[in-house]
Amino acid sequence: MDIDIDPDSSTAPFDQLRLQIIEQVRSGQLIAGTKIPTVRALAVEVGLAPNTVAKAYRELGEQGVIETRGKQGTFIASGGDPIRAGAEMAATRYVQDLRKLGVSDEEILGFVQSALRGAE
Known part of the structure; x- marks a missing residue:
């Protein structure tokens, strides 16, 4: 995933992450069924704390953007x-x-x- 977190932004990092994932879904860059990185893997990739990524994932799940399939991982929802x-x-x-x-x-x-x- 192509995520760019701006530490100088007035938008919280978890919100930057959440909004960028939503935009990638809207643009078709991320489509239904696409597996996305684990919380820990994405945290390392974008330089955020795992709890920050987990918070973004929780909100995305609540919004129906992503879905977790147990041990299979997390995916872009249909x-x-x-x-x-x-x-x-x-x-x-x-x-x-x-x-x-x-x-x-x-x-x-x-x-x-x-x-x-x-x-x-």
């Missing part, structure tokens, strides 16, 4: 549109499956573009 959410989750699974096979992101994009051209 939104209000079940068709869009299903499509986003299918795309996420597709990318994950191809990455497991060692296919590069560039090749994956090429496959999708070819499939779109072939479906016309």
Whole structure:
């Protein structure tokens, strides 16, 4: 995840984190089914205390932006549109499956573009 915390901002760090995740979901950068880092991993990545990240995650969970699936981890939740959410989750699974096979992101994009051209 691309998160940039500004220590000089008047906005609290947990709120900066929360708002940036929401914006990434709105922009489509993070889609339904995307696994996000653990609290500890993200805290290290962005230089925040784990409790700060946990607070942001709690609020995001309460807002329905993320969901925790026990030992599986924390994921971007599906939104209000079940068709869009299903499509986003299918795309996420597709990318994950191809990455497991060692296919590069560039090749994956090429496959999708070819499939779109072939479906016309």
